[in-house]
Amino acid sequence: MGLKAKPELGIQFGAGGDTSAEDLEATGTSDPSKVIDLGKKFIEVRVEEMMIESEGITENVKSWRTDVIQAILRDLRSEKVMFEAADPPVFNWYVREFGIDVNLFVEHSQIVQLTCLRSGIWGMADNPAR
Template sequence: MAYMSPRFDVVELSSGFLSFPEDDWLRLVDKVHSYKLKAKPELGIQFGAGGDTPASSLEAIGTSDPGKLINLGRKFLDAGVERLMIESEGITENVKSWRTDVVSKIMKELPSEGVMFEAADPKVFNWYIREFGIDVNLFVDHSQIVQLECLRSGIWGTADTWGKIVSFRL
């Protein structure tokens, strides 16, 4: 049997540390698609986030309007992007209090099947599942997949979710 190398077909386009025009982002999406790959833009409300940036430094920078993220997300979806990655910094990571209003606005304004939320902590993905149900699309660390799937199936949870995560599938 011949060895098959792993195949990757998704290219994440992130601008957490860069500021460039929307049209350039859309050209990058077109370029990725021209190679028969899937572009997955990473969108957020916090500029300069990542690594070990302290919350106080990010707070001093401020966040951008969630409407900007939503408008750009619509443009990406119209350009054929299958999934948008929503960065957690400024929403549930490196903040004093979670910006659940931002998540709710995204879920209201963009199609849920086209959005993936970064959920870098079990208490974060617990909240997403509790608020939006078992089908919410989450990006978690590989070491947390079993915990997430046990939560989705109702066999794991915290005091606010244990025995309360259910679904009805025919």
């Protein structure tokens, strides 16, 4: 019926929205190279796109793991990955750093806000589209 699998990759899973950063720190994260290696294997078997989970990267952390994002984009083709961007400051950062065409998935209630950010209608002063 036209459905295509999109595997989800990440350095931390199972946290949920109200898990504290402290609890997640105690759990720990996987080495980002595991995400990259698995992503390369998915590309080899012709997976069209992979979802990158935000937990442990930009969600419920004391400071964002931009190093993980940079490593993923350095080693995997950008058109093959879609990053979860759960909050406006997160998707603003992605658009600022990687341009208006960066592939993001957001909650349905934030689609208009992201579209306006990308078109330059809305956004913080550092929005490159403004």
